[in-house]
Amino acid sequence: MRSDRPAWYRLDDGRPMAGRAPLVEFRSVHSGRALRRGKPRALRRHIRGGAGNAFELMAPVLAAESRRGRLPSFLVTLVRYTDCETQSIIRGTRMALTLYLHPLASFCHKVQIALYEAGTPFEARIVDLMDPQENARYLEVWPVGKIPVLHDAAQDRIVPETSIIIEYLDRLYPGNEPLIPGDEALALEARLWDRFFDLYIQVPMQKIVTDMLRASGENDRRGVADAHAALATAYDLAERQLTDRRYAVGEAFTIADCAAAPALFYAGIVQPFSGTHPSLSAYFERLLERPSFQRTLAEARPYFSMFPYKDAIPARFL
Secondary structure, three states: OOOOOOOOOOOOOOOOOOOOOOOEEEEOOOOOOEEEEEHHHHHHHHOOHHHHHHHHHHHHHHHHHHHHHOOOOOOOEEEEEOOOHHHHHHHHOOOEEEEEEEEOOOHHHHHHHHHHHHHHOEEEEEOOOOHHHHHHHHHOOOOOOOOOEEEOOOOOOOEEEHHHHHHHHHOOOOOOOOOOOOOHHHHHHHHHHHHHHHHHHHHHHHHHHHHHHOOOOOOOHHHHHHHHHHHHHHHHHHHHHHHOOOOOOOOOOOOOHHHHHHHHHHHHHOOOOOOOOOHHHHHHHHOOOOOHHHHHHHHHHHHHHHOOOHOOOOOOOO
């Protein structure tokens, strides 16, 4: 069972605690004595009763103190936690994470897939950057003005950049399986292929797509030709990488696959690879089997009419 850790969750060794059974334990920071221990359902009754008021009142203080890197000794700290609903009651908020996104945006899909893989609850806040007023409001959140961006209310923190967001989530809001492998060499390879799919498939694909939005006479024919050539090279490299692997860096689904799924979905529309790169094509089909990717595409489907290459989207995705 996954561990939904609040902002003030902590362990001496910094690692998630093992164990399947949901269990909550409050422990005095001063003495280390366990003050309350039990299953989430019983604890919720305790929290909602008179004895639980102290926990609810101190939650904002705990969160604030954890952001400063300290916890006063007279407070009580939650040290083991596996129940999201009870966490929300204690923390005093129903949703800690907000993801600013657009359902059609491929880089947003990358983070959505990571969140769905982990089963981490979040609020999706759609941003229309073409609306001047909405764009101005969003610039107050992230002055660079790009999406996606994650807001963690529990930590009072804005987290930009997709790869950083996924590493942040994997550290503070992990799922059953890590998206960053525990093995250092494999983690490095996962990060490498994450960057590969972002820089050598996503970026050229976006160059081709956005050129369709330019006014007549302002098209960048040379830039688009270079982007198509870059995709061809990237497909060849990915084909070699995926010849004997289930996923990008092995048998486990990682951050690299979160990046690959939306990149290949859109790139395969503007420059198909299904008839020329069998290993890459088979890999893409395996990605399509992931419920996280299926859900992301389902949420994007109502917006496909806005995609400049909408007429080229395969019928099976419509």
